[in-house]
Amino acid sequence: MVSSSYRRAILQSAVLVTIVFLIHMSHDLSNNNDNIYNNNLDTHEIKSISSTVTESMPTTNGYSNLSCPFEMSKFSCIYMHQGVNHQVAAHASMDYYRQHLEMIGETFRQVLFEDSHTTTTTTRRSNKRRILLSGDSLLRQIFISIACNAHSILPNTTLIQDAVIPWQDPWPIVYGPNNFPSIGGGVHGGFGSASIRLVNGMELHYVPHRGYNSDPTAGEPMIIQRLKEDIANYNGRITFGTKTAMPLSIDDHVDVLVFQVGIHYGLGESKTVLNHFANWISRPLMSVTGNNKDNNILHDGYETLHGGNNNDSIEQPPSRTRTIYITTPSQHFNTTNGQWEIMSMTPQSKKCIPGITSNPRADQEKKMLKPGVNGDVLLDYDDLQFGTMHVQYGDCSHYCMPGVPDGVATRLMQELLLV
């Protein structure tokens, strides 16, 4: 049984992955209510489709040096540090990745055993779960990591069924050692919102909560407010909003909300955002009761929205939205607590130090958010001693990829597969 569902999944994923790169995708596009499975993207809205990529299947596990089509070059230290001696970070993070390959492989392999064709009535809904990830560029790294491992961790197969990565052009260039530039637009440059669908039907939609390229409106800066209104208007349900890269129906149900405050707010502002997240969003969502058809709007409208080929007459109504909070990663600047200190950064303090004793952001988050009380899951990035694996050269906030984000992304994936 195991081997036949494995074989089926391989066959399924042998269908060539079509990766549509959308550049400057208009926001109108994400407002339409088309079922995303039609992928009826209006071609006039698409300024550039770079290509239909038919990836040759990787023969070795995992990704590196832009072998994954979802990597941003500035985070790929093997790529950025090429040809120079300063490769400590690149090698340390590659080693970290290799040490975790087995765990990553085992985790992602479970996606194959959820082949949507073999699921039963009771598991049907959970196999179509839809995830909303809201955070800044640090949470985007987790999204990239899930996409890249899904794409590459199993030999000769990919777990990606669809991907919409709206690469932006231009994208700000950063310079590595020897002034080696990151890719300044298009594939491997950078993107804001992006979506993937895996072969088991799971969808992940990343939407930046502070925008990108200095444009807050490109993301969803008011997302906490919007989710609060959703909970009130839809009686305990939250939806995807209008900024996802794969347009979703306006009423589409979020099965899991993954949230991270990130590093752009001051500590005081972060506290306010965390309070709002806990009191307006995660705690109220926890008190929504089951999927009882009579008392629960979770069911109302859901059947009609999800009619079609999926035989929804037997589909379970969705359960309440779960929340997963991932602590904000440590920064390792050469300052008292590793944090970037506005106004007082010197060339010396912009160098990354190997370890710090505490991460004030994560400490605040862990103090305020209690799993089971005001959120379902708290994932601790747990990275105080990982300072050598940052991108370096002025960036002691983001980690090299592959590397530290893959460990956290795998723990997140384990949680998502349990839901």
Ligand SMILES: *[C@@H]1O[C@H](CO)[C@@H](O)[C@H](O)[C@H]1NC(C)=O
């Ligand atoms: C990484 O890829 C670039 C081409 O994009 C290549 O020039 C370089 O040699 C590669 N580095 C390693 C370590 O494989």
Ligand SMILES: *[C@@H]1O[C@H](CO)[C@@H](O)[C@H](O)[C@H]1NC(C)=O
């Ligand atoms: C993967 O593909 C390569 C090249 O086609 C082949 O040599 C190898 O045996 C395959 N590996 C698996 C595990 O199927």
Ligand SMILES: *[C@@H]1O[C@H](CO)[C@@H](O)[C@H](O)[C@H]1NC(C)=O
């Ligand atoms: C939907 O499921 C029901 C109950 O299992 C079954 O009787 C029916 O034939 C299915 N319909 C379709 C279109 O597959």
Ligand SMILES: *[C@@H]1O[C@H](CO)[C@@H](O)[C@H](O)[C@H]1NC(C)=O
């Ligand atoms: C950190 O800064 C101090 C001076 O404040 C300096 O002595 C030390 O070498 C720096 N550490 C690193 C890793 O650059």
